[in-house]
Amino acid sequence: MSESTTAPVALVTGSGKRRVGNTVLRRLAERGFDTVLHYRSSTNEAEATAQDIRTAGGRCEAIQADVSVETDVVRMFQTIRDRFGRLDVVVNCASVWEPKPLEETTAEDVERQFRINTLGTFLCCREAGKIMAAQPEGGLIVLVGDWAVARPYLNYAAYFASKGAIPTLTRMFAVELASRNPRIRVNCIEPGPVMLPDHLRPSERRYAVEGTLLKREGSPENVAQAVLAFWDNDYVTGVCLPVDAGRRLAAYDADRPA
Template sequence: MSDTFDGETAIVTGASRGIGSGIATKLAEQGASVVVNYRSSERQAESVVDEIEDRGGEAVAVQADVSDRDDVAAMVEATVDRFGSLDVMVNNAGMTTLGPAADIDVEDWRRVIEVDLTGVFIGCQAAGRQMQSQADGGAIVNVSSMMGEMGFHMRAPYCAAKAGVINLTRTLAVEWAEDDISVNALAPGFIQTDITDQTQDSAGYTDDDIRRRTPMARYGTVEEMANCVSFLARGDTYVTGEVLRADGGWTSDAWRYREDRA
């Protein structure tokens, strides 16, 4: 195990599966005590905790709806009661809805915004207040998306929310720099997870479509995203207010669709 986060405590929201579980596991491997947040999948969250503990780490599963201010405040309080501090906050929990913008129900729009943008703000605010009270700095990493910087067919609420996360990140980085709290964002591209598998058909793309369009010609992995968050959460980089794109080169390239990658 690495000692990068030795003696520190991290909360990872939406950590019961996918990218969140990978981040939680990585931070624990590097010495952090980790709160594995979940909303409804307790069994999966406990499985992540078991995996961390089997590897010699320390973790606990805590239920909270990230869009509920009281839930998040209680989670931060429980974290400090259990581990003594909150040093790293990773706002990863998110959701999406797919459909033509003209047909999206306003309640579906609101739910995506509540979780993917308001939930990130609530998490940042609760963590920021705790870190300020500790007067020892800290790190916040918000998981946005490359879709927060471009338009994507059938994903209007998600793109809007993730764009908001990017500028929220920059704003909080400026406000909290004097408290030695870094605030950065990760903007993943297409990452291979079970969620990707569930939405792929309804979104109308195939594995080959992603491979042809991405300069690196593949999906990203959960492990790679966890490595990115680990870097952004470190306190020795002089990095704040940044958006780290981890998209295999997607946003750096003009439109491509290479038939020779079929």
């Protein structure tokens, strides 16, 4: 049974762990959205986040799904439709970023990252579009790419192959979904060093910061601010917004990540 809500509803995939998606989810909740937290395996962190939002007076539902499995994605969006009766924002943060030298990269490595980073994003956008096309107010879909897809660095061949599709998916879904409901907007955020992975060496972390024009590391808050900017401005669609402190413009060495 649909439990309709008058508040806008936002889904953030990959928002269980305390990383970028988690921050985006919390900021949307603070803005007054009813929220849906998607996670794959981080059950404890997901439930803790959902409880934090509820304690603060918000509504948050945690849903487990593997975005690389079509039946899981269909089930997740049907659950959202049943529980909320609407869906206004989807932010696709679920992804995997795994380094490996090119010579050691296997077909399985490429397929794994494609299934999560590319297929998972495609499936979530498709299902979100079905809901948004049927509601007069449309909605906003945000994909998450990477600043370096146009300037890839070494040892992430499978990752860049999978993330390289995100700008095209953004433009394609913007065109397709606007033809079904011109109130649907689809945009992309391309983060730079906003939350560097733990496995980077100190020298790599310093390089990532020095490689930006602004000479500082960003934070997940910068991504959340970009999502909210897309929500506030309803005359923008089909664009990819770098949130990278000018990283793509700065001189760099291809053997360094981030």
